[in-house]
Amino acid sequence: xxxxxxxxxxxxxxxxxxxxxxxxxxxxxxxxxxxxxxxxxxxxxxxxxxxxxxxxxxxxxxxxxxxxxxxxxxxxxxxxxxxxxxxxxxxxxxxxxxxxxxxxxxxxxxxxxxxxxxxxxxxxxxxxxxxxxxxxxxxxxxxxxxxxxxxxxxxxxxxxxxxxxxxxxxxxxxxxxxxxxxxxxxxxxxxxxxxxxxxxxxxxxxxxxxxxxxxxxxxxxxxxxxxxxxxxxxxxxxxxxxxxxxxxxxxxxxxxxxxxxxxxxxxxxxxxxxxxxxxxxxxxxxxxxxxxxxxxxxxxxxxxxxxxxxxxxxxxxxxxxxxxxxxxxxxxxxxxxxxxxxxxxxxxxxxxxxxxxxxxxxxxxxxxxxxxxxxxxxxxxxxxxxxxxxxxxxxxxxxxxx
Numbered sequence: 001x002x003x004x005x006x007x008x009x010x011x012x013x014x015x016x017x018x019x020x021x022x023x024x025x026x027x028x029x030x031x032x033x034x035x036x037x038x039x040x041x042x043x044x045x046x047x048x049x050x051x052x053x054x055x056x057x058x059x060x061x062x063x064x065x066x067x068x069x070x071x072x073x074x075x076x077x078x079x080x081x082x083x084x085x086x087x088x089x090x091x092x093x094x095x096x097x098x099x100x101x102x103x104x105x106x107x108x109x110x111x112x113x114x115x116x117x118x119x120x121x122x123x124x125x126x127x128x129x130x131x132x133x134x135x136x137x138x139x140x141x142x143x144x145x146x147x148x149x150x151x152x153x154x155x156x157x158x159x160x161x162x163x164x165x166x167x168x169x170x171x172x173x174x175x176x177x178x179x180x181x182x183x184x185x186x187x188x189x190x191x192x193x194x195x196x197x198x199x200x201x202x203x204x205x206x207x208x209x210x211x212x213x214x215x216x217x218x219x220x221x222x223x224x225x226x227x228x229x230x231x232x233x234x235x236x237x238x239x240x241x242x243x244x245x246x247x248x249x250x251x252x253x254x255x256x257x258x259x260x261x262x263x264x265x266x267x268x269x270x271x272x273x274x275x276x277x278x279x280x281x282x283x284x285x286x287x288x289x290x291x292x293x294x295x296x297x298x299x300x301x302x303x304x305x306x307x308x309x310x311x312x313x314x315x316x317x318x319x320x321x322x323x324x325x326x327x328x329x330x331x332x333x334x335x336x337x338x339x340x341x342x343x344x345x346x347x348x349x350x351x352x353x354x355x356x357x358x359x360x361x362x363x364x365x366x367x368x369x370x371x372x373x374x375x376x377x378x379x380x381x382x383x384x385x386x387x388x389x390x391x392x393x394x395x396x397x398x399x400x401x402x
Contacts, residue, residue, distance in 0.1 A: 026290065026329055027333075029290065029330050029333045030333040030334065030337040031337060032337075032375075032379075033334040033337040033373075034337030034338060034341045035337075036371060036372050036375050037338050037341045037342075037369060037371065038341045038344075038345065040367060040368035040371050041345055041365055041368040044362055044365045045351070045354070045355050045361075046355070048355075048358065048361075049357075049358050051260065052131050052357075052358065052359055052360070054260035055131040055259070055260070056130050056132065056192075058259045058260055059130055059224060059226065059258055060226060060259060061232075061261035061262075062226070062227050062228065062229045062231075062232035062257055062259055062261060062262070063129060063224055063225070063226055064226075064227060064232065064239065064255055065224050065255070065256055065257070065258045066085065066222060066224070066225070066240075066253065066255050067220065067222050067253070067254045068220070068252070068253050069220065069252045070250055070251055070252070071250040071251075071252060075217065076251055077249070078209070078214060081251070088239065088242045088243055089225065092225075092235070094225045094227065095226065096128055096129050096225070097123070097125055097224070097225050097226075098122055098123040098126035098129055098224050099122065099205045099221055099222070099223050100120070100121065100122050100205075100223075100224060101119075101121040101208075101215055101221040102118070102119065103218075103219055103220075104118075104119055104216045104219055105117060105118055106175050106176070106177050106179060106201060107176035107177050108158070108173055108174070108175055109173065109174040109176070110161055110162060111163065115161075115199070117154075118198060118200045118201070119200070119208075120201070120203070121204070121205040121215075121221075122202060122203075122205060123204065124139070124140045124144075124204075125226075128226075129226045131359060132189070133190065133357070133359070134153065134187040134188060134189055134190070135156060135188045135189065135190035136166070136167045136187065136188045137168075137186050137187035137188055138187050139153070139187055140153070144186075144204060145204050145206045145207045145210070149172060149182050150203070150204065150207045150211075151183065151184050151186040151187075151204070152173070152183045152184070152185060152186070152201055153185070153186060153187040153188070153189055153201075154188060154189070154199075154200070154201055155188070155189050155191070155196075155199060155200040155201075156191045157196065157197045157198060157199050157200075158199035159185075162185075165185075167186060167188065170184060172184050172185065173185060175201070178211070178212035178213070178216075179203075179211040179212050180211075181211065183203075190357075224258070232257060236256075236257065240254070240255040243255070284379070287382055290329075290330070290380075290383040291383045291386055291387065294322075294326065294384070294386075294387035295386065298387050298390045298391055301391070305318060305391050315392045316392075319389070319391065319392040322384060322388040322391040323381065323385070325384065326380040326383050326387070326388075327377055327380040327381055327384060328380070329380060330377065330383070331376050331377050333376060334372055334377070335376070337372065338369050338372045338373065341368075341372075342364050342369070345364060346364055
């Protein structure tokens with residue numbers, strides 16, 4: 001152990017003695033290691049952003065969706081199905097439950113005429129299960145369905161058509177059709193992308209059913225529950241069996257997972273490998289540059305190495321010291337590159353610019369830093385083999401010739 005510590009101390013002393021040469025030869029190493037670290041870390045942030053986007057569509061892991069239909073077609077008895085689901089849900093003790101219905105429109109009064117708007121019916125828990133965010137205002141709360149002017153949430157595109165009045169001023173809109181009446185806009189859902197022009201009205205499920213007396217013909221509601229990922233495979237079949245128990249009217253019930261975690265995603269690992277592979281080529285080029293510099297340095301250090309040999313340094317000792325010089329130098333360069341990347345990526349402004357809308361910003365991944373450090377040490381070891389072999393073959397007599 002003392003021999004290794006001594007070799008490391010000697011290697012560090014040599015790095016400090018030749019710091020200008022080391023600095024010039026290790027700039028590319030520091031940049032390449034920082035790039036590898038950044039690629040791994042950015043892939044982690046991008047994966048989190050994609051996961052949150054998927055959560056908004058299919059729900060957080062693990063979300064189970066219960067659908068109901070009738071054999072041969074026809075409408076499902078919504079009230080009977082709801083009672084059945086409430087009974088089973090109470091037995092399981094689900095923490096988050098939401099109904100959802102889409103696929104129809106409702107007329108909404110704008111400044112010039114009635115125009116159709118897409119409708120989405122949900123419950124308050126839907127926001128937690130699907131990571132719903134509002135650009136302005138708030139989401140639904142328990143008890144909102146009892147308000148005289150029931151609350152609605154509109155999409156940003158529809159909000160602009162309505163005049164973009166601040167939600168704090170309690171703007172109201174008029175809906176027509178089966179749910180005709182006055183509603184208060186309490187929130188605005190942001191666009192999913194710059195080309196999103198969907199004009200959507202989000203209503204509480206109970207509010208719509210109470211005013212319209214039911215769902216439009218042909219609308220198939222779903223019941224969503226949020227369970228633990230380790231329990232989804234067990235709960236799904238049991239939940240389906242409990243819901244189907246005692247059915248005699250031809251109602252069919254299906255239970256399936258809708259969240260992204262139920263489907264494999266090999267693209268993430270492949271994309272990361274491709275990016276790391278490309279940056280590794282730059283790292284190898286930096287290693288070749290370091291090899292050239294060290295070989296030239298060995299020509300200048302023959303006297304020094306010969307004197308060491310004359311005082312009893314073995315060939316193995318010389319090989320180890322020269323090898324560790326490269327490893328220590330590249331490790332220091334790698335640490336500097338990693339620290340710069342960490343400082344840049346942990347800046348809130350960087351996250352907001354590159355990954356806007358990210359709710360749960362992950363901590364800087366340790367595997368990114370470890371990958372960069374391993375790459376730095378590995379390239380140092382590879383780049384030090386040839387100079388170390390040259391140094392090991394230096395003889396005492398060579399020192400006298402220089």
